[in-house]
Amino acid sequence: MLAERMIDAQLRIRQLRSGTHALIDLDAYARNIARLRAMAPGGAFMAVVKADAYGHGAAICGQAAIQAGADMLGVARISEALYLRAQGVTAPILVLGPPSEGALADAISSGVTLAVGSERALVAIEAAAGASGMSATVHLKMDTGMRRYGFLSSEIVAIAERLHASPLIELEGVFTHFTSSDDLVDTSTPGQIDQFERVTDEIERLGMGLRYRHMANSAAILRGQIGRSNLVRSGIATYGLSPSDEVPVDERFEPIMSIRSVVARRFVVQPGESVSYNQTFVADLSTQAADIPIGYADGLPRNVSNIGWFVIDGERCPILGRVCMDQVVARTPDGVSEGAEVIILGSGCDGEMTYADAGRLAGTNNYEVATRLMARVPRIYLRDGQPVAWEHLLEGDRGNCVPASMG
Ligand SMILES: *Cc1c(COP(=O)(O)O)cnc(C)c1O
Numbered sequence: 001m002l003a004e005r006m007i008d009a010q011l012r013i014r015q016l017r018s019g020t021h022a023l024i025d026l027d028a029y030a031r032n033i034a035r036l037r038a039m040a041p042g043g044a045f046m047a048v049v050k051a052d053a054y055g056h057g058a059a060i061c062g063q064a065a066i067q068a069g070a071d072m073l074g075v076a077r078i079s080e081a082l083y084l085r086a087q088g089v090t091a092p093i094l095v096l097g098p099p100s101e102g103a104l105a106d107a108i109s110s111g112v113t114l115a116v117g118s119e120r121a122l123v124a125i126e127a128a129a130g131a132s133g134m135s136a137t138v139h140l141k142m143d144t145g146m147r148r149y150g151f152l153s154s155e156i157v158a159i160a161e162r163l164h165a166s167p168l169i170e171l172e173g174v175f176t177h178f179t180s181s182d183d184l185v186d187t188s189t190p191g192q193i194d195q196f197e198r199v200t201d202e203i204e205r206l207g208m209g210l211r212y213r214h215m216a217n218s219a220a221i222l223r224g225q226i227g228r229s230n231l232v233r234s235g236i237a238t239y240g241l242s243p244s245d246e247v248p249v250d251e252r253f254e255p256i257m258s259i260r261s262v263v264a265r266r267f268v269v270q271p272g273e274s275v276s277y278n279q280t281f282v283a284d285l286s287t288q289a290a291d292i293p294i295g296y297a298d299g300l301p302r303n304v305s306n307i308g309w310f311v312i313d314g315e316r317c318p319i320l321g322r323v324c325m326d327q328v329v330a331r332t333p334d335g336v337s338e339g340a341e342v343i344i345l346g347s348g349c350d351g352e353m354t355y356a357d358a359g360r361l362a363g364t365n366n367y368e369v370a371t372r373l374m375a376r377v378p379r380i381y382l383r384d385g386q387p388v389a390w391e392h393l394l395e396g397d398r399g400n401c402v403p404a405s406m407g
Pocket of ligand 1: 243
């Protein structure tokens with residue numbers, strides 16, 4: 001039985017590798033998390049896995065982050081937290097953003113921690129806790145400059161007193177978020193830290209003990225701007241990607257995901273012929289080309305049309321013409337065979353576009369490029385360079401290559 005399951009798993013991996021797929025290195029993920037933890041010693045660590053772990057797959061990355069020593073997971077929506085619970089994640093999960101009211105009862109009964117950052121959310125969380133007869137664990141969100149979700153620092157102490165007095169609510173933490181920690185010229189963060197420390201000190205002086213006080217995101221951790229806090233929240237750097245060009249991860253960090261595809265068709269574009277929609281590329285010379293089954297509906301930005309590139313057989317292959325919804329054409333060296341592997345995006349160590357390159361070319365950032373990965377692109381997870389698990393969200397399929405021990 002077990003041997004059969006192993007063979008099935010290997011067959012499945014081969015199937016997935018024959019088309020467009022993502023490779024995610026879970027060892028590199030664990031090493032990135034360990035590096036970030038070491039930069040904020042003594043406190044707790046939240047791995048931010050919102051937006052399906054920035055395109056890397058929250059179900060498997062969430063589990064791997066906890067295994068790697070993360071104390072808590074961060075998401076943006078209650079549905080993301082419930083998804084993690086359904087995958088068996090029992091660790092604390094904080095919903096960082098405004099909660100959707102209809103999901104509050106499920107969040108509370110699943111032990112999901114909620115951010116309170118508006119009067120309406122406060123009232124709704126209390127009501128949902130009352131109706132379910134369970135107390136809600138919350139972190140109070142303080143707006144020190146972002147001007148989105150959160151109470152102003154002038155309001156926070158009074159709100160904390162209300163939460164503290166409520167039998168339905170357990171106030172576990174207070175947090176804020178920096179506006180500009182990824183800018184080289186940053187006139188905001190020191191003032192935000194001051195505001196936060198002043199108000200959280202006041203809350204504690206009034207006898208309301210806080211288990212967690214937290215501010216820093218990846219960029220702030222990398223710059224050492226932790227302030228007086230005992231929890232840091234990191235997303236982008238755990239995936240080995242830089243918060244910005246000005247605040248890069250250092251060379252020890254490893255991008256953990258690479259997108260691969262295959263050459264579906266090889267052909268020659270004759271002089272004067274055009275490629276793809278609207279004839280934006282016209283060959284002046286006879287040009288070797290390959291059709292590749294990846295497009296903007298997989299997450300490859302359309303704005304890299306004619307300016308991006310891939311790597312095939314170790315050679316840089318410029319994109320010819322428009323990126324289509326599902327296909328793209330690239331110039332290739334001679335001798336490329338149909339079925340050859342194409343490196344679409346990755347760490348850049350084989351010469352491929354990085355997420356930052358694609359972001360720059362597409363007029364956006366690496367965060368957006370990573371999170372654009374669509375459900376029809378399957379993911380293969382690696383440990384020791386070998387596949388250990390896969391996930392195909394569109395097919396609703398997930399599995400492990402290493403059979404569980406017979407116990
Ligand atoms: C997304 C998010 C983070 C993580 O930010 P990174 O730049 O990816 O580290 C931290 N805190 C909050 C409130 C967030 O929304």
